[in-house]
Amino acid sequence: MATETEGGCQDSADKHIVVSGKLIDELEGLCEEDVFGCYQCGTCAAGCPFMDEMDLTVDEVLRYVILDKKEVLESKTIWLCASCFACAERCPRDINITKIMEALRQIVLRQNIDETDLECLTDEEKRSIPQMAFVSLFRKNIG
Amino acid sequence: MELLYYPGCTLKTSAVNLEESAFAVAEALGHSMIEMEEWNCCGVSASLTEDDLMHHLAPLRNLVHAEDQGMDRIVTLCDMCSNTLKQTDYRVREREDDLKTLNDFMDQENDYRMTVSVQHFLEFLRDDVGWKTLKKKVVNPLKGVRIMPYYGCMLLRPREVAIDDAEEPRIMADLIKALGAEVVDNPYKIECCGSYKTIEEKEMTSRRAKTISTYAVERDADLIMLSCPLCKYNIDQRGKEAELLFDGYSQIPVMYYTQLLAIALGLEGDWGFGAHAVDPTPLLEEKGVLPISEGST
Amino acid sequence: MxxxxxxxxxxxxxxxxxxxxxxxxxxxxxxxxxxxxxxxxxxxxxxxxxxxxxxxxxxxxxxxxxxxxxxxxxxxxxxxxxxxxxxxxxxxxxxxxxxxxxxxxxxxxxxxxxxxxxxxxxxxxxxxxxxxxxxxGPKAAVGEKIASMDRIRWLVGKERDMVDHGNVYGDKLDEAELKDILWNNIVNEYNRELIRSAIRAGSPATVPSIAEAVEMDTATVFKYMIDLENAGQVHMMDIVDDDPRYILVGEVSE
Amino acid sequence: MTAENKVGAVLVVGGGIAGMQSSLDLANSGFKVYLLDSSPGIGGTMAQLDKTFPTNDCSMCIMAPKLVDVGRHPNIELITYSEVESVEGEAGDFKVKIRKKARYVDVEKCTGCGVCAKECPIDAVSVFNEGLSERRAIYLMYPQAVPLAFAIDREKCIGCGLCENLCLADAIVYDDKDELSEINVGSIILCPGFEEFDSDQKGEYGHGRFPNVVSSIEFERILSASGPYKSHVLRASDGKQPKKIAWVQCVGSRDLGCGADYCSSVCCTYAIKEAVIAKEHVPSIEPTIFFMDMRTFGKGFESYYNRAKDEYGVRFLRCRISEIKEDPETHDLTIQYETEDGQLIEEEFDMAVLSVGFTSKEDSRDLAGRMGIDLNERGFCQTQEECPVETSRDGVFVCGAFSGPKDIPETVMEASGAAAKASGLISEARNTMVERKALPPELDVTGVGPRIGVFICHCGINIGGYVDVPGLVDYARGLPGVVYAEDNLYTCSQDTQKRFVETIQENHLNRVIVASCTPRTHEPLFQATIREAGLNAHLFEMANIRDQCSWVHMDDRSTATEKARDLVRMAIAKASIIEPLPMVELDITQSALVVGGGLSGMISALAIAEQGYPVDLIEAQSELGGVMRRIHHSSEGMDVQGFLRDTIGKVDSNPLITVHSNSQIIDIDGYIGNYRTTVEQDSDQIEIEHGVVIVATGAVESKPEEYLFGEDERVVTQLDLEGMMAEGADLSGKTIAMIQCVGSREEHRPYCSRVCCTDAVKNALAIKEAHPDANVYVLYRDMRTYGFKETLYERARAEGVIFIRYSLDRKPTVAKGKDGLVVGTRDHILDMDLEIEADLVVLAPAIIPQPGNADIGKLLKVPLNEDGFFLEAHVKLRPVDFSTEGVFLAGMAHSPKFIGEAIAQAYAAASRACTIISSDKFETEATVSSVNEALCSGCGLCAAACPYLAIELVDGKAVVTTALCKGCGVCAATCRSGAVQQKGFKDEQILSLIKGALCEVL
Incomplete structure (x- = not known):
């Protein structure tokens, strides 16, 4: 971590995530949310502050899980989620979407594929950004 | 009265000005903040997976240390600490078996007897001090200062740990009125500031800061009041950087509620404005709430 | 001198x-x-x-x-x-x-x-x-209009009775509450008169223009316009680019 | 409970449209009705509505006639501003304690003039106008309220005594107390209605904080002409006319966040109505509706939705928004939504309307608790699909929104249905508590010159304040034929009416003129009084010198008085030549003919038999049951085949019901009360005499012409699937793809068959329960599992059934694959092609009308609508009647519906039929047409003009069937030779009115 390799930091390597059975069974232990309860009303997407940067919209992520399309684990969206709970509070089906996003992240992290690599940060930033940001980031993005 | 204070990491480093102003305010109101003897990282951010009890250990230890000191309440300044501690407190109260596992696992510490509650400093001002008494203590009312309250999400969501109405919070608006300033209501006050995304998604956080601050500028607010050090960094620092991304955009100052409270109570001190990307001093002087001190930047 | x-x-x-x-x-x-x-x-x-x-x-x-x-x-x-x-x-x-x-x-x-x-x-x-x-002069005239209203003279006339002996149901009223009701009626009637005179000054008038003239916010002015329209004292003549325009009706000119 | 001590009266709790309909049915079938309402006037929620879908009729215009009928029906006793305290006893004999809350105004004396409210110093929120405007402490709920009487809101009133001082009718009663009384009834109908969901609970939409966010019921008041804004569409923050209005659907419905796991059924359609009506009021308005599934499933609703989209340009956006933001300065609103292809858009709106759903009322729940009535866990009254109008307690019935969210047609059907059950229970006690006033014999006025009495009313100051009434009395005294003239303060008050009778008899008057308010509401009252004085009711004429004279010329007394003089003179001019009109009575064959032996036919037959009247049930096939024979389990878990078997058993064993199977109707002759029908049963013909006809011919499943149906036996319909599963078909491990809207909601058939979504979900659940490892996909356009059926949709998703939406322009494809069938479609969220390897494809075909409807229609002279179903008299308020008197409609012949709804409508048809056959006499209209044969040239013009076929050519002369004649007078105006005249409105009488209006001296 000491040397700051300007060129060294590149986007995280393409991950080869292995998921044997159905996604919904993988999620079983991690969160007991009734993903199938979703009727694609779009409220979560309409209320998410980070939708512009997301490759999959929030309801598309849920749809991937329902249709068991494993590519959802490679999407940028699950890492962009800042766990602000706006979607969970507003979902008419009372599904805690924030927990589902965390569970999806955990599936990847528990195959010890880390999302974050701190090379890209300048020293100055390491000093000025509040520690709570780093602690949160490590907890969320590193297995 | 004596308040058992849980600082958390950031309050000791980049948010020292929040701590100092809070200490000064507490004292001026006749209370003393006593830092916990034993405290460790609050375990931000709360783990949301069902099977992960491990990450609740850190916050639980803090609750146990408070019980050891014989106190029934922890006061926090940082929104994220308050949220994380409350979520763990809520979970162990809801599920005794988790508490039992955690208690059995902790061999050095005593068992958590659920006698401690977690209170954010804003809640303390509202519930224990009360706006009326606060208003009486204000000697230097912030007359003519238009302040936009910004709550972020950690104080209001998830609903089990909210300190106010999640859709229409009033706690900061009441505080601003008590300080004699004008409230600039706004629809962005409960939208996320970008939180820890600021590390890897700098532009996104700058855009968030610009959206929130532009609204304030259009309503000719003078400054944004908030309570969380990470929100402060994202809107203040990333907002300043947004000036490079969007020409013609200028970031308005951001302040902690404790700094404004200290000024209103007429306390002496420099409140650590140096740590702000946009120094609020010129504005405060122009509004006549701060004495024109020579040589200030 | x-x-x-x-x-x-x-x-x-x-x-x-x-x-x-x-x-x-x-x-x-x-x-x-x-x-x-x-x-x-x-x-x-x-x-x-x-x-x-x-x-x-x-x-x-x-x-x-x-x-x-x-x-x-x-x-x-x-x-x-x-x-x-x-x-x-x-x-x-x-x-x-x-x-x-x-x-x-x-x-x-x-x-x-x-x-x-x-x-x-x-x-x-x-x-x-x-x-x-x-x-x-005009202020006193407005004052007279208010002070000559049925309900206001009735409230004042009955005030002592209702506070000391009790109202028609026999319960004594709290004086402060009665004063509030009286004040509320005076304020409402005064504001209605203000609005009427604003329309008189420039008829037909829109809610925003009246609000400016009488220095009240548009929502309050609109609420009074509903009362005036129900009382048949004001009529919505037409709507020009989304702004209804009102004229006075049944105004028996002094 | 022996027949003797059954009480022939019914208590109806709740005076909304449901309470009014059941009260009228019961009162017209010979039962005493106590109609109780907790508010000062009846009318319920419908009174608050502006227009009603799908016809856009003004709600008050279609409800006012029922309001007035209920208000003055001799068998209905109105108990307003009252609550039920307790109910003792059992079915047939209940003792009900009632608390009549102190109203502080004497209902008999108050005439509703409103002088008191004008001066009352208290401001209170008008609940009727949903807080958009204010009312006083003394208030009238709405201008057309019945009874038209004010009430004092005791909490708000400070008791200053001003209203008593102002009231001319001396109707104020400050020492009024709550009264406890007890009534004895045979059965009880609960229809207390519902409450709108309080949208303040959805903080994210800002109702209660943002002035420009209103609830849908508030918007109804805004649209209403009697509303606070006089029907101008304005917004509260600045009184401006909004340009962009957003409707937000499912506020408080389909939302676990506020404990509502059901759909409120009506919000989609009323939102479309509000958008369309707003657009009609203000063409510049741009309405947008944010929705999840567009649930326009009722009769005529789908084409209503299409017209809104195509003709009115209402924009439909399929996204449930997360919140509404407001700019605190301008109060404009911003809504962020996700488009169907995943883009996030933020858009500004001037105003937002929250389509709030239904919740049960708190005091209805308390009442049910006190009466021991079971509620379901959502607080609505628990009912069974076998009989949706019965509660858990014997003798207590339910209708309307108290048993669940429903729209007005279904409410009216359930109301008549509840009336059938309530009266069926006590049919032996019919006519026991209903007294027909003994009337003196009618005075014979033939040959005696006119002796006219003129009664002119002050109506407090409503007339007297603006018209010189004493002057009018002197003027009238001077006119020819007038022998007596007087004025009184309130002519319609009880005491004046008593004096009326004496004055007529003392002065031997044989014509009576009353100059007062509108004949529409008061003519029957005065006619009944003069009939009690021995005069034929039609020797009477009114001059409307209030609603159309003093009230509308307030600022010009002299012209008002002059106009009043003209109106009185006109009435007197006609009075001299009016004739007594005999009340024609027809005798009624007290029996019914039911066409169609399906579920609806059988239920209505049983209901009529329960009332004690014989029924002939005509069934084309060999056995009863109709399409229900192919249904094995219902969406609410009812044992369908078991219920069908014991219903057929009851029909066969009922002595009053004669079943004619394998029978065809050859001819139906006659009219109401006197029908003769020839029925052919395997070659021999029999003739049946009966009084009424109930058409219950049902409907059939159409044959799909797409998705390889008929070409591959693995493509079946939902009914086939039910049959297969009943025979234990093994579907474990199989993949089943269901396709909805096959033939429905299409260009050539623009209606929704209503039941297929729930049917598909029901069958999908059945498959999953039997074979958990089966994969079930449902391809739909809008999931229309309305009402409490929403929970089925929940359970289906929870069981892992996958729902994929398709649109009309991208229909799924079915092709033969290697071993299974390949169903191709596109995922609506991912916008990605999907292929399903299906072992079985199940289609939901459209439900189409019986082919034979056209012939039955011709025989009964009743019309069909453009979709081929029968056209009822009025889609909203007479859903089971035909415009031709004496013919009624039930079941799927009306439109596709569920088993429970068909049963409710069957009972309703029986109740409506019994209003006619429950007495052997039928009083026809008096002002019917008559033909002077000498002048009639038999040209047939009159017959062509009559919409009711009440006048026809018989051997070259026009003949009127008085029973069918509704008294409109069109034939008289069409006749070329003056042969046809309308009694009471003869040409010479109308000409006398014209002459009276013009010349000063008669």
Whole structure:
């Protein structure tokens, strides 16, 4: 971590995530949310502050899980989620979407594929950004 | 009265000005903040997976240390600490078996007897001090200062740990009125500031800061009041950087509620404005709430 | 030439008027500015009389009656108290300084005190200066309109009864609550009158233009427009680029 | 409970449209009705509505006739501003304690003039106008309220006594107390209605904080002409006319966040109505509706939705928004939504309307608790699909929104249904508590010159304040034929009416003129009084010198008086030549003919038999049951085949019901009360006499012509699937793809078959329960599992059934694959092609009308609508009647519906039929047409003009069937030779009115 390799930091390597059975069974232990309860009303997407940067919209992520399309684990969206709970509070089906996003992240992290690599940060930033940001980031993005 | 204070990491480093102003305010109101003897990282951010009890250990230890000191309440300044501690407190109260596992696992510490509650400093001002008494203590009312309250999400969501109405919070608006300033209501006050995304998604956080601050500028607010050090960094620092991304955009100052409270109570001190990307001093002087001190930047 | 305030005094026959005579007999000297009207009881003085006085150019009005409990007609002075309370409120609302009205009690034996009361009142009005008729005239007229409304005179008339003996259901009312209801009616009627005069000044008028003229927010003005339309005093003539335009209706011109 | 001590009266709790309909049915079938309402006037929520879908009729215009009928029906006793305290006893004999709350106004004396409210110093929020405007402490709920009487809101009133001082009718009663009374009834109908969801609970939409966010019921008041804004569409923040209005659907429905796991059924359609009506009021308005599934499933609703989209340009956006933001300065609103292809858009709106759902009322729940009525867990009254109008307690019935969210047609059907059950229970006690006033014999006025009495009313100051009434009396005294004239303060008050009778008899008057308010509400009252004085009711004429004279010329007294003089003179001119009109009575064959032996036919037959009247049930096939024979389990878990078996058993064993199977109707002759029908049963013909006809011919499943149906036996319909599963088909491990809207909601058939979504979900659940490892996909356009059926949709998703939406322009494809069938479609969220390897494809075909409807229609002279179903008299308020008197409609012949709804409508048809056959006499209209044969040239013009076929040519002369004649007078105006005249409105009478209006001296 000491040397700051300007060129060294590149986007995280393409991950080869292995998921044997159905996604919904993988999620079983991690969160007991009734993903199938979703009727694609779009409220979560309409209320998410980070939708512009997301490759999959929030309801598309849920749809991937329902249709068991494993590519959802490679999407940028699950890492962009800042766990602000706006979607969970507003979902008419009372599904805690924030927990589902965390569970999806955990599936990847528990195959010890880390999302974050701190090379890209300048020293100055390491000093000025509040520690709570780093602690949160490590907890969320590193297995 | 004596308040058992849980600082958390950031309050000791980049948010020292929040701590100092809070200490000064507490004292001026006749209370003393006593830092916990034993405290460790609050375990931000709360783990949301069902099977992960491990990450609740850190916050639980803090609750146990408070019980050891014989106190029934922890006061926090940082929104994220308050949220994380409350979520763990809520979970162990809801599920005794988790508490039992955690208690059995902790061999050095005593068992958590659920006698401690977690209170954010804003809640303390509202519930224990009360706006009326606060208003009486204000000697230097912030007359003519238009302040936009910004709550972020950690104080209001998830609903089990909210300190106010999640859709229409009033706690900061009441505080601003008590300080004699004008409230600039706004629809962005409960939208996320970008939180820890600021590390890897700098532009996104700058855009968030610009959206929130532009609204304030259009309503000719003078400054944004908030309570969380990470929100402060994202809107203040990333907002300043947004000036490079969007020409013609200028970031308005951001302040902690404790700094404004200290000024209103007429306390002496420099409140650590140096740590702000946009120094609020010129504005405060122009509004006549701060004495024109020579040589200030 | 120094400003000499024009004053009017209503003196109740049994106490204040007698007090004034006693002052005369005792050669008590007091300024000559006040013209006196003798009434049998201070309770006879109608708010409209006071407002009419201001409308016609008086700078100050005094109503002097018996001390509470001394009234020859038992409760006349209590009625005066309530009627003048209404007058103070109306004056405050329409923008005539309530200090220009004095309500006081002078007994038949207080000749000396009568002189002092008159002298102090004259000085008070001299300080306040003359009442500009052009400005106060229309204000007093609006005040009279309010003070002559059925429901307001009924509330004032029944106030004592309802507070001391109880209303039609037999329960005694809390005075402060009754005062709020009275004040609420005065404010509403005044605001409606303001709005009517704003429309009169520039008809047809839109809600935003009225709001600006009467310095009220558009939501409140709109709420009053609904009341006025239901009462048949205002009519929505048409809607021009999304702004309804209102005209006065059934206005019997003074 | 023996027949003797059954009480012939019914208590109806709740005076909304449901309470009014059941009360009228019961009162017209010979039962005493106590109609109780907790508010000062009846009318319920419908009174608050502006227009109603799908016809856009003004709600008050279609409800007012029922309001007035209920208000003055001799068998209905109105108990307003009252609550039920307790109910003792059992079915047939209940003792009900009632608390009549102190109203502080004497209902008999108050005439509703409103002088008191004008001056009352208290401001209170008008609940009727949903807080958009204010009312006083003394208030009238709405201008057309019945009874038209004010009430004092005791909490708000400060007791200052001003209203008593102002009231001319001396109707104020300050020492009014609550009264406890007890009534004895045979059965009880609960229809207390519902409450709108309080949208303040959805903080994210800002109702209660943002002035420009209103609820849908508030918007109804905004649209209403009697509403606070006089029907101008304005917004509260600045009174401006909004340009962009957003409707937000599912506020408080389909939302676990506020404990509502059901759909409120009506919000989609009423939102479309509000958008369309707003657009009609203000063409510049741009309405947008944010929705999840567009649930326009009722009769005529789908084409209503299409017209809104195509003709009115209402924009439909399929996204449930997360919040509404407001700019605190301008109060404009911003809504962020996700488009169907995943883009996030932020858009500004001037105003937002929250389509709030239904919740149960708190005091209805308390009442049910006190009466021991079971509620379901959502607080609505628990009912069974076998009989949706019965509660858990014997003798207590339910209708309307108290048993669940429903729209007005279904409410009216359930109301008549509840009336059928309530009266069926006590049919032996019919006519026991209903007294027909003994009337003196009618005075014979033939040959006696006119002796006219003129009664002119002050109506407090409503007339007297603006018209010189005493002057009018002197003027009338001078006119020819007038022998008596007087004025009184309130002519319609009880005491004046008593004096009326004496005055007529003392002065031997044989014509009566009353100059007062509108004949529409008061003519029957005065006619009944003069009939009690021995005069024929039609020797009477009114002059409307209030609603159309004093009230509308307030600022010009002289012209008002002059106009009043003209109106009185006109009435007097006609009075001299009016004639007594005999009340024609027809005798009724007290029996019914039911066409169609399906579920609806059988239920209505049983209901009529329960009332004690014989029924002939005509069934084309050999056995009863109709399409229900192919249904094995219902969406609410009812044992369908078991219920069908024991219903058929009841029909066969009922002595009053004669079943004619394998029978065809050859001819139906006659009219109401006197029908003769020829029925052919395997070659021999029999003739049946009966009084009424109930059409219950049902409907059939159409044959799909797409998705390889008929070409591959693995493509079946939902009914086939039910049959297969009943025979235990093994579907474990199989993949089943269901396709909805096959033939429905298409260009050539623009209606929704209503039941297929729930049917598909029901069958999908059945498959999953039997074979958990089966994969079930449902391809749909809008999931229309409305009402409490939403929970089925929940359970299906929870069981892992996958729902994929398709649009009309991208229909799924079915092709033969290697071993299974390949169903191709596109995922609506991912916008990605999907292929399903299906072992079985199940289609939901459209439900189409019986082919034979056209012939039955011709025989009964009743019309069909453009979709081929029968056209009822009025889609909203007479859903089971035909415009031709005496013919009624039930079941799927009306439109596709569920088993429970068909049963409710069957009972309703029976109740409506019994209003006619429950008495042997039928009083026809008096002002019917008559033909002077000497002048009639038999040209047939009159017959062509009559919409009711009440006048026809018989051997070259026009003949009127008085029973069918509704008294409109069109034939008289069409006749070329003056042969046809309308009694009471003869040409000479109308001409006399014209002459009276013009010349000063008659």
């Amino acid at each position: 120094a400003y000499e305030p024009k004053l009017l005094g209503f003196l109740c026959n049994w106490c204040a008027y007698a007090g004034a005579d006693l002052a005369g007999v005792s050669r008590v000297q007091y300024p000559p500015n006040m013209r006196v009207i003798r009434v049998m009881c201070s309770g006879r003085v109608d708010p409209l009389h006071v407002l009419e006085a201001f409308r016609n150019g008086m700078d100050g009005v005094a109503v002097l009656g018996c001390h509470p409990g001394d009234c020859h007609y038992l409760t006349g002075n209590y009625q005066a108290e309530r009627k003048m309370d209404l007058t103070f409120r109306v004056m405050e609302k329409v923008g005539i300084d309530p200090d220009r009205l004095l309500l006081d009690w002078v007994s038949a034996a207080e000749g000396q005190r009568f002189g002092e009361v008159i002298t102090d009142f004259t000085e008070r009005i001299r300080e306040l200066g003359p009442l500009d008729a052009a400005d106060a």
